[in-house]
Amino acid sequence: MSKRIEINDLDIYYGDFKAVEGVTVDIEPRAVTAFIGPSGCGKSTVLRSLNRMHEVISGAWVDGEVLLDGANLYGPGVDPVNVRRQIGMVFQRPNPFPTMTIRENVLAGVLLNNRRMSKSDQDDLVERSLRGANLWNEVKDRLGVPGSGLSGGQQQRLCIARAIAVSPDVLLMDEPCSALDPISTLAIEDLIEELKTEYTIVIVTHNMQQASRVSDKTAFFNIAGTGKPGKLIEFDETAKIFSNPTVQATEDYVSGRFG
Numbered sequence: 001m002s003k004r005i006e007i008n009d010l011d012i013y014y015g016d017f018k019a020v021e022g023v024t025v026d027i028e029p030r031a032v033t034a035f036i037g038p039s040g041c042g043k044s045t046v047l048r049s050l051n052r053m054h055e056v057i058s059g060a061w062v063d064g065e066v067l068l069d070g071a072n073l074y075g076p077g078v079d080p081v082n083v084r085r086q087i088g089m090v091f092q093r094p095n096p097f098p099t100m101t102i103r104e105n106v107l108a109g110v111l112l113n114n115r116r117m118s119k120s121d122q123d124d125l126v127e128r129s130l131r132g133a134n135l136w137n138e139v140k141d142r143l144g145v146p147g148s149g150l151s152g153g154q155q156q157r158l159c160i161a162r163a164i165a166v167s168p169d170v171l172l173m174d175e176p177c178s179a180l181d182p183i184s185t186l187a188i189e190d191l192i193e194e195l196k197t198e199y200t201i202v203i204v205t206h207n208m209q210q211a212s213r214v215s216d217k218t219a220f221f222n223i224a225g226t227g228k229p230g231k232l233i234e235f236d237e238t239a240k241i242f243s244n245p246t247v248q249a250t251e252d253y254v255s256g257r258f259g
């Protein structure tokens with residue numbers, strides 16, 4: 001289920017504006033890779049380019065390669081919808097579908113692809129996905145109530161359940177804890193730790209403690225100034241990035257001297 005992503009010399013544009021330049025990174029399966037760096041350096045932009053969500057924005061495009069276990073996601077004839085099914089995404093603000101129940105939220109993506117799933121298969125999948133997201137015990141007696149009625153941390157775990165219900169190979173998370181309290185944040189971090197045994201995970205975070213707690217590899221991005229493209233400055237084992245980085249700018253950022 002877990003696959004490798006190789007990014008080769010990727011430039012990412014919004015119309016004429018080159019937001020990110022020359023990114024080359026190898027993202028390992030069954031591991032957590034953190035993207036860190038100051039606001040505007042392109043972390044979310046790079047993340048969205050990994051499942052072809054970037055091009056949903058009008059005028060947005062990329063130049064370069066993103067390989068999923070060797071297959072170019074931007075190759076001719078590749079269906080972006082299929083890419084997004086293989087590479088799921090969890091956003092900063094929990095976004096359960098407000099009119100749907102907890103159960104319907106978990107099944108939303110699956111039923112798009114497979115309308116004729118039997119009731120008992122659906123029940124199994126709902127339980128498995130909610131257990132996978134560490135939410136089952138809290139909601140098993142109220143699967144029929146609206147997902148929007150859950151707490152913020154529960155809603156975020158519901159979104160994770162929805163993302164894993166379609167059996168993706170990769171999970172992308174853009175600041176998944178930034179709207180959550182510390183307890184919910186730790187719950188999500190524990191969950192990420194468990195999920196990495198099955199998935200390739202990429203997480204964007206502004207929280208340095210979080211990056212060092214949850215990730216195996218860290219990519220530090222930076223930007224030279226307004227209007228300049230963001231670049232990958234350093235990519236290494238998380239322990240190395242936080243204790244003994246090679247580049248001065250990385251050192252300055254992780255030690256809180258800027259950003």
Ligand SMILES: Nc1ncnc2c1ncn2[C@@H]1O[C@H](COP(=O)(O)OP(=O)(O)OP(=O)(O)O)[C@@H](O)[C@H]1O
Nearest residue numbers: 014019037038039040041042043044045046057230
């Ligand atoms: N929809 C868009 N249209 C045009 N430019 C955009 C769009 N989204 C982002 N950008 C620009 O691309 C650059 C990178 O933005 P991005 O959101 O990827 O940064 P980020 O590192 O995720 O920042 P933050 O930490 O604040 O979330 C910025 O200059 C930003 O203004």
Ligand SMILES: [Mg+2]
Nearest residue numbers: 043044045204
């Ligand atoms: Mg962002």
